[in-house]
Amino acid sequence: MDAISLMESAANGALIGLMYSLVAMGIVLIYKSSSVPNLAQGSMTMLAAYVVLAFANSAGAPIWAAISLAIITMFIIGLAIERVALRRLAGRPIIMILMMTLGLEIFLRAGSMTIWGGTTRPMNLGISDAPLFLGPLLINRAYAFGAVVTIAMFGFFVMFFRSRVGVVLRAISDDYTAAWSVGISVERGVALSWAMSAVVATIAGVLWSSVQGVDQSLAQLLLKGVTVAVLGGLDSIGGALLAGVLLGVVEGIASSVLDPLLGGASRDLVDAAMLILTILIRPHGLFGRHDIERV
Amino acid sequence: MNAPITAKILSLNNIEVVYDHVSLAIKGVSIDVPEGGMVALLGANGAGKSTTLKSISGLLTAERGEVRRGELQFRGQSIGGLMPQDRVKLGIAHVLEGRRVFEHLTPDENLIAASALHSRQDMNRNKDRVYSYFPRLHERRTVASGYLSGGEQQMLAIGRALMTQPKLLMLDEPSLGLAPFLVAEIFQILGRINRDEGLSILLVEQNAIAALEIVSHGYLIESGRIVMHDSAAALKKNPDIQEFYLGGAENKNFRDIKHYSRRKRWLT
Amino acid sequence: MLFRQAGIFHADYSADRALFPIPADRWMIGILLLLALAAPIYMNTLYLSSYLLPWLIWTAGALGLNLILGWAGQFHLGYAAVMGIGAYAAVHATRAGIPWEIAIVLAGITASVIGSVFAFAALRVKGLYLALSTLALQFVMDWTISHVPAISGGTQATLQAPDIRLLGRAVTSDAGLYYVALVWCVLVTSFMLNLRRTALGRALVAVREKDYAAAVIGVNSFYFKLVAFATSSFIGGVSGAILIGTFYHAVTPEQFSVDVSIQALAMVIVGGLGSIIGSYFGAAFILLMPGVMNSFISWATTKFGFSLGIETLAHLPQAFYGALIIGFLLIEPLGLGKIYNNIRDYLLVWPFGYTKK
Numbered sequence: 001m002d003a004i005s006l007m008e009s010a011a012n013g014a015l016i017g018l019m020y021s022l023v024a025m026g027i028v029l030i031y032k033s034s035s036v037p038n039l040a041q042g043s044m045t046m047l048a049a050y051v052v053l054a055f056a057n058s059a060g061a062p063i064w065a066a067i068s069l070a071i072i073t074m075f076i077i078g079l080a081i082e083r084v085a086l087r088r089l090a091g092r093p094i095i096m097i098l099m100m101t102l103g104l105e106i107f108l109r110a111g112s113m114t115i116w117g118g119t120t121r122p123m124n125l126g127i128s129d130a131p132l133f134l135g136p137l138l139i140n141r142a143y144a145f146g147a148v149v150t151i152a153m154f155g156f157f158v159m160f161f162r163s164r165v166g167v168v169l170r171a172i173s174d175d176y177t178a179a180w181s182v183g184i185s186v187e188r189g190v191a192l193s194w195a196m197s198a199v200v201a202t203i204a205g206v207l208w209s210s211v212q213g214v215d216q217s218l219a220q221l222l223l224k225g226v227t228v229a230v231l232g233g234l235d236s237i238g239g240a241l242l243a244g245v246l247l248g249v250v251e252g253i254a255s256s257v258l259d260p261l262l263g264g265a266s267r268d269l270v271d272a273a274m275l276i277l278t279i280l281i282r283p284h285g286l287f288g289r290h291d292i293e294r295v
Numbered sequence: 296m297n298a299p300i301t302a303k304i305l306s307l308n309n310i311e312v313v314y315d316h317v318s319l320a321i322k323g324v325s326i327d328v329p330e331g332g333m334v335a336l337l338g339a340n341g342a343g344k345s346t347t348l349k350s351i352s353g354l355l356t357a358e359r360g361e362v363r364r365g366e367l368q369f370r371g372q373s374i375g376g377l378m379p380q381d382r383v384k385l386g387i388a389h390v391l392e393g394r395r396v397f398e399h400l401t402p403d404e405n406l407i408a409a410s411a412l413h414s415r416q417d418m419n420r421n422k423d424r425v426y427s428y429f430p431r432l433h434e435r436r437t438v439a440s441g442y443l444s445g446g447e448q449q450m451l452a453i454g455r456a457l458m459t460q461p462k463l464l465m466l467d468e469p470s471l472g473l474a475p476f477l478v479a480e481i482f483q484i485l486g487r488i489n490r491d492e493g494l495s496i497l498l499v500e501q502n503a504i505a506a507l508e509i510v511s512h513g514y515l516i517e518s519g520r521i522v523m524h525d526s527a528a529a530l531k532k533n534p535d536i537q538e539f540y541l542g543g544a545e546n547k548n549f550r551d552i553k554h555y556s557r558r559k560r561w562l563t
Numbered sequence: 564m565l566f567r568q569a570g571i572f573h574a575d576y577s578a579d580r581a582l583f584p585i586p587a588d589r590w591m592i593g594i595l596l597l598l599a600l601a602a603p604i605y606m607n608t609l610y611l612s613s614y615l616l617p618w619l620i621w622t623a624g625a626l627g628l629n630l631i632l633g634w635a636g637q638f639h640l641g642y643a644a645v646m647g648i649g650a651y652a653a654v655h656a657t658r659a660g661i662p663w664e665i666a667i668v669l670a671g672i673t674a675s676v677i678g679s680v681f682a683f684a685a686l687r688v689k690g691l692y693l694a695l696s697t698l699a700l701q702f703v704m705d706w707t708i709s710h711v712p713a714i715s716g717g718t719q720a721t722l723q724a725p726d727i728r729l730l731g732r733a734v735t736s737d738a739g740l741y742y743v744a745l746v747w748c749v750l751v752t753s754f755m756l757n758l759r760r761t762a763l764g765r766a767l768v769a770v771r772e773k774d775y776a777a778a779v780i781g782v783n784s785f786y787f788k789l790v791a792f793a794t795s796s797f798i799g800g801v802s803g804a805i806l807i808g809t810f811y812h813a814v815t816p817e818q819f820s821v822d823v824s825i826q827a828l829a830m831v832i833v834g835g836l837g838s839i840i841g842s843y844f845g846a847a848f849i850l851l852m853p854g855v856m857n858s859f860i861s862w863a864t865t866k867f868g869f870s871l872g873i874e875t876l877a878h879l880p881q882a883f884y885g886a887l888i889i890g891f892l893l894i895e896p897l898g899l900g901k902i903y904n905n906i907r908d909y910l911l912v913w914p915f916g917y918t919k920k
């Protein structure tokens with residue numbers, strides 16, 4: 001294995017990693033505003049991609065119009081999920097909340113398959129297949145585009161959480177009761193975070209589908225998203241960004257080194273190992289908040 | 296024994312609260328707070344003080360509690376059916392027991408978060424006001440609130456409540472776990488806010504000595520019922536209060552103390 | 564009505580602490596046991612071996628998971644992996660000529676040892692993080708099983724399980740296999756019933772409620788978490804081994820994938836956290852639901868004369884299953900077990916309105 005192709009794996013890995021960050025960002029958004037770990041982020045991403053296709057194919061809208069319509073639709077779906085499924089569970093043990101997001105995961109995934117079927121369909125954003133040249137390295141254009149979008153989203157959310165609304169959302173995740181006591185409408189705040197997360201899922205869904213097509217495997221981005229989110233610290237947007245790059249690079253190198261040895265599929269192993277190691281060594285991730293314990 | 300007739304900002308009439316549909320926490324509680332007044336609600340642990348406050352601020356629902364009976368009036372308006380944020384909008388602020396600041400936010404952000412209902416100008420004005428009452432918060436406005444000292448957190452909790460521009464401030468055991476000089480400082484500031492701004496205050500305390508120094512009236516709650524109501528001066532002189540709440544029972548032997556625990560219940 | 568408490572006076576503590584203080588309960592359980600024992604006589608073998616048998620084994624498995632989830636309050640998203648370890652251990656042991664009785668104990672011990680790794684995760688982290696690390700361990704386990712030929716049995720990845728032999732005699736009849744499952748399920752159930760009367764059971768609940776508070780009153784929470792994980796993994800491992808030995812007769816990694824872990828979780832949630840009878844209900848519900856759903860769909864399509872695509876038919880039960888989990892969490896978070904108890908409480912005091920707590 002020569003240095004150039006290793007660097008190429010690393011560079012493309014970093015770009016893929018940024019697109020993982022986008023999935024992780026959805027998880028972080030919800031966690032940061034309500035301390036709910038959303039295990040349905042993968043299937044939300046998949047659902048969003050199908051919604052885009054539905055607008056583009058059935059309604060015949062041009063792809064960018066379809067994406068905009070899907071963003072609006074998913075915003076509403078996000079609000080609906082919070083209203084129907086999560087609101088009544090506020091304050092329940094984490095076991096039940098996790099189980100609820102798992103139930104949502106199954107429901108959204110199987111629901112999408114029921115409606116749209118399992119065959120892989122392409123999504124064409126009109127990005128050319130020709131690689132970009134970065135010095136001697138060949139870079140995948142779609143990944144590069146995805147990375148740019150991710151960084152833009154990152155900038156937006158960093159600003160958002162400094163805004164007044166963002167501070168309110170962070171307050172909610174700290175203490176529901178205290179938030180109620182100062183007149184914060186906790187329900188609306190949490191609903192907003194789900195809606196934003198659903199929008200992020202739409203963008204992630206579009207980017208990933210343009211790379212790998214629309215099918216059930218989009219839901220499996222959950223494992224990547226969770227790993228990145230935990231590695232970065234569940235409530236840190238910036239952490240998600242860096243952790244995505246880190247995971248992407250490690251995966252890229254690991255798969256080009258390990259795959260020949262282990263007979264493929266070492267990416268998933270790397271993910272799981274990263275997740276376990278993070279949790280055991282540094283549960284709050286690279287940049288996550290510590291639980292402040294004053295007894 | 297009744298308070299002189301003035302306008303009431305808050306009146307509770309025969310409130311009954313049940314948790315989890317089964318356990319009765321308070322029963323037949325009636326309390327009046329006069330406009331601009333300062334009233335204490337005293338009682339031992341588990342007597343139902345916090346429950347009373349939560350029934351006023353509407354935070355019971357989150358704990359699966361509900362007001363089963365009785366009437367809650369704020370300036371003549373019935374507030375029983377309102378959501379917590381609507382009660383805050385009316386001017387009811389509740390400083391929770393145990394401070395409960397937003398730990399991962401800075402004090403400044405705590406104050407911002409509490410201004411969800413206000414314009415930016417109002418927020419800035421309120422912040423200035425809070426910082427003038429509690430200059431120490433201003434010094435520490437950029438550290439995570441979880442790392443503030445207990446006294447600073449209590450000040451922040453009060454300041455955060457003031458950000459909602461309340462007409463009635465309810466405080467749940469603000470002296471809990473604080474050194475006496477801090478308690479004195481905080482109570483003195485409360486007195487100032489009450490005098491300068493005419494803010495009505497309902498103060499829940501176990502620390503009767505400190506509380507009776509600054510309030511005009513006090514209610515005593517025992518096992519979910521109001522058992523005594525009088526002016527602060529009269530309460531301080533009451534022999535029962537002296538024995539049980541003001542530490543007047545020093546030179547008794549253990550046999551008598553056992554006896555008290557039985558006699559302590561006034562009405563039940 | 565049925566369950567009358569009136570006239571039952573307990574003269575000593577042991578009577579008061581009996582498992583079933585109410586005679587109606589004792590009667591009911593006796594009758595159910597008789598019915599279960601006689602099942603091969605009156606039940607057609609198809610039902611016996613394709614419904615009753617997996618139900619009993621899954622109930623035992625769900626009880627093991629309930630020990631961790633309902634009693635000790637530790638989330639476990641990798642329970643199927645633990646069952647799989649037991650299954651593979653037993654199959655390899657019997658293929659190596661070890662008698663089946665010993666093989667399933669070995670299976671339990673192997674699962675228990677590896678499953679206790681989860682406890683070390685639980686020592687360091689709680690709640691969400693524990694859930695995620697158990698999920699990750701499930702993936703590692705999946706990967707290891709399917710990528711190590713020595714375990715999975717090579718590229719085909721299906722390993723035949725030898726017929727099970729008890730005391731040297733092959734057990735192949737449907738009734739025989741059924742009794743194996745029944746004995747295991749009854750064993751696990753009585754263990755769990757007695758658990759709540761022991762110091763261990765109470766300590767587990769203490770750890771669940773607040774582990775640092777438990778530590779303050781002298782409960783060593785790590786020790787009990789370890790015991791909980793080890794015991795539950797043992798039950799899971801043996802259940803996995805029995806599932807393969809009596810039901811599947813061959814083992815593949817997919818039988819113990821992450822979906823199966825979620826299915827086991829669903830059994831516990833639908834049945835009710837910490838509820839023993841609930842585990843029976845939950846396992847039945849989750850196992851029967853796809854079949855019932857399919858017959859319902861085919862009934863509905865012929866009745867109303869519409870047709871559904873293959874894809875739709877394949878995924879609809881799954882979607883319904885997700886909706887069901889959501890529905891249960893919203894409507895009765897404590898599951899079928901709680902519903903059963905509500906009915907029972909109601910009957911206890913009928914015709915009066917309330918029970919006195």
Ligand SMILES: Nc1ncnc2c1ncn2[C@@H]1O[C@H](COP(=O)(O)OP(=O)(O)O)[C@@H](O)[C@H]1O
Binds near residue numbers: 314320341
């Ligand atoms: N969330 C709750 N659920 C059930 N019972 C409660 C709850 N909160 C308080 N109680 C009960 O209500 C009674 C009054 O409690 P509380 O109002 O907290 O007392 P205090 O504030 O005076 O110490 C106590 O008996 C307590 O056990």
Ligand SMILES: [Mg+2]
Binds near residue numbers: 341
């Ligand atoms: Mg209290």
